Amino acid sequence: MEANKLVIYNTLNRQKETFSPIHPPHVGLYVCGPTVYGDAHLGHARPAITFDILFRYLKYLGYKVRYVRNITDVGHLENDADEGEDKIAKKARLEQLEPMEVVQYFTDRYHQNMDELNVLKPSIEPRASGHIIEQQELVRKIMKNGFAYESDGSIYFDVEKYSQQYPYGKLSGRVVEELLNTTRDLDGQQEKKNSFDFALWKKAKPEHIMRWPSEWSDGFPGWHLECSAMSTKYLGESFDIHGGGMDLLFPHHESEVAQSTAANGHESVKYWMHNNMITINGQKMGKSLGNFITLEEFFSGNHALLEKAYSPMTVRFFILQAHYRSTVDFSNEALQASEKGLERLMQAMSKLDSMKPAGQSSVNLPEILEKCFAAMNDDLNTPILISYLFELVKLINSVSDGKQEISEADLQSLKLNMHLLVHDILGLKTPSKTENQAEDLNEVMNLLLQLRVDAKNKKDWETADKIRKELTRLGFTIKDTKEGFEWSK
């Protein structure tokens, strides 16, 4: 590992490796996006934010990144019990809607949530349903190479045959011999040679709405296929980074590796990256556990488990306060601590502009900044970065209070780097101008009403009356209280 170079943990080799793209300065990045048959929750926010940080940091490092994040809108076969049932089509049947109408609705809502979290839009956001031809071509390639078989109109990937030639289980660490000895007789899927074979193409049942013609049957592609097809189409047969949640490691990503290798004779991904999972009050998130909180519920506070609303930036900051490979536990206490921390950070940011240089700096700023970037280079260690940012917050506060000094050159560098690290790389937004205006209005109103109290105390009735009269004309309601005053509009 070289110093001052980005190092990332490669799930494939289970170690940190210096990042070195295949075709510099270009970087190809593929991340598994949402299945759009429900509202986005924390399990969607974490990978989106994790790989947003990677996207932002790679761009900061000067790479030209093509970031592809897909929309799964068809053929999500989640497990054997569910197999053959396309989740989205199921939901659509229940709601008497066209599946694509459900897809559009939840895609639009997902986009809104991502915008709120300040997650940058990917370069390309392909839909699985828009790449059926590419997926069919991939099936043909795998069949031609002998790693898939047809059974009653469906095509299955032959895991046993593949594993005789390639190391199946390489990515997830699953041992194929073990898989081979499991309950193949019990699962009742007569079509398959082995229970762990997975569908590349599935014949549609008569009631299945989403279907496309093929030489095998009217049907739809298996879930794993779309990511192999779309990553190849937009990033090439070999590309740099594939990301996703750890829950996708098996079977989804393992199947992707097998599909690409079976089709091309070589693996396609140089670095596999996986973010860890989220728990809520120590429990796994699940609809049946009643702790399934959507992002919208977090932002509005409208859920029994939430004591209050948490802004998108609080949620983002909270997620960044843990390293992406650690688990994160959401609780009201933890979120409120993050909220306060973010407020302190943002208050310091707002003081930057009015800071004045004087004398010599009392801290070694270049050294702290170097540590900030070293943290990012060390597998995107955002919690360490944030701890150094709080050292800088202390510096900003003491200089502002006149307790410490900062040189002209250091002040310039501090402003530049705080903006770069907080806004550009961590993607934390300063409350917008309009949010500031609300705060300004509040401050100015308080000042004005205090003047009215002063005037009354001085028996300057003319001024006191003028203030009340003018504010009333502008539509404000002024109320005198024991503590002083209240206002509303």
Place this chain on the structure above:
Amino acid sequence: MEANKLVIYNTLNRQKETFSPIHPPHVGLYVCGPTVYGDAHLGHARPAITFDILFRYLKYLGYKVRYVRNITDVGHLENDADEGEDKIAKKARLEQLEPMEVVQYFTDRYHQNMDELNVLKPSIEPRASGHIIEQQELVRKIMKNGFAYESDGSIYFDVEKYSQQYPYGKLSGRVVEELLNTTRDLDGQQEKKNSFDFALWKKAKPEHIMRWPSEWSDGFPGWHLECSAMSTKYLGESFDIHGGGMDLLFPHHESEVAQSTAANGHESVKYWMHNNMITINGQKMGKSLGNFITLEEFFSGNHALLEKAYSPMTVRFFILQAHYRSTVDFSNEALQASEKGLERLMQAMSKLDSMKPAGQSSVNLPEILEKCFAAMNDDLNTPILISYLFELVKLINSVSDGKQEISEADLQSLKLNMHLLVHDILGLKTPSKTENQAEDLNEVMNLLLQLRVDAKNKKDWETADKIRKELTRLGFTIKDTKEGFEWSK
């Protein structure tokens, strides 16, 4: 035509007809969306707003509307000279980008512009590139029925043969005999039987990036095909309304009619609706004329022809002040007049909440409201509706000034219907709370600084100093000028 029923002008029959959906209460609406190889301009805003009004009004009338608006991201063959050159692939080659990256970029920007204009999202927004299989199936159907022929890997629609059986030119009024006698020898397109035959499938040149396999060639679908394929997929072989700009009438919509009829043996659309065109200072809009103004330029004012920025709501209101079948000429004068009108309307809206009922109404409110809805029922006559809204603005202002009275029942009805007509049906947004805060801040600051001037005039230096000092502490800069004062933050 029945009274109190929606009547729309049907381009197909060149007359106003009472709207009667095929499967009430469901309504299928298809509108041609943008070709995403450049920023959206007024030519995109007008159809989007026109059919947004239709979408909103149909929903108000109680219909369950499935509104499909496509994204053209491939195969836009604009004319013979351009034929075979996919516009998007061309742009992508120039910019050394993957075509889908260009598509994503301009699609995202289009969505942002539409959100700013308060255009509701359609129920389904299908992409042409995502429906290649459906388009290929349609080609096969048309070939099977004998209305298309293959020529060097491309498939063309046989207009002459079609016109022997069906009335080609029915929608646009073009006379096929005339087309048949035109310059067929001169156009040099040796592949076609007739110059006016159009491509259903086009063989891709070697350098063409966007391509898909087919039994005819590796290629891409013709532009007209996507709308026939996607409208059928999501709305059925027969559906209610197809909309678009008048510039699409020929050849695009005429070709759609021919394709659907050739495939199914019957027409698919019951009502064709077309919005008229926009001129700028009396001239046609065009890149070469230097009067090509994007929506973003309108909203920022950043274009040589614009005297100032015009808010999205001003642009929307301006478009609605003309009937959709009339031409509209954009000029700074006209936009500024709309801006003032919208301000008057919105000021009246903000007075509604504080209005007090008293005695008997001095106007016949139900009669005016009836005229409002009659205007909407008369082929969405928004300019007439707006003229009645201004009668109601007058009423609101005189009641607020105590010059007229309004009964309790009428006041209730007025509030309800103004909200319904202005916000829900016309889609005009009241400036958001945050925009109001900016205005409030401005007003309160002016009041505060006027108090400071008063204090100085009264030689009350203590108060004058306190105001300046406190505002400075809050980060404001105060400047005394000849006219009084200026402030900034």
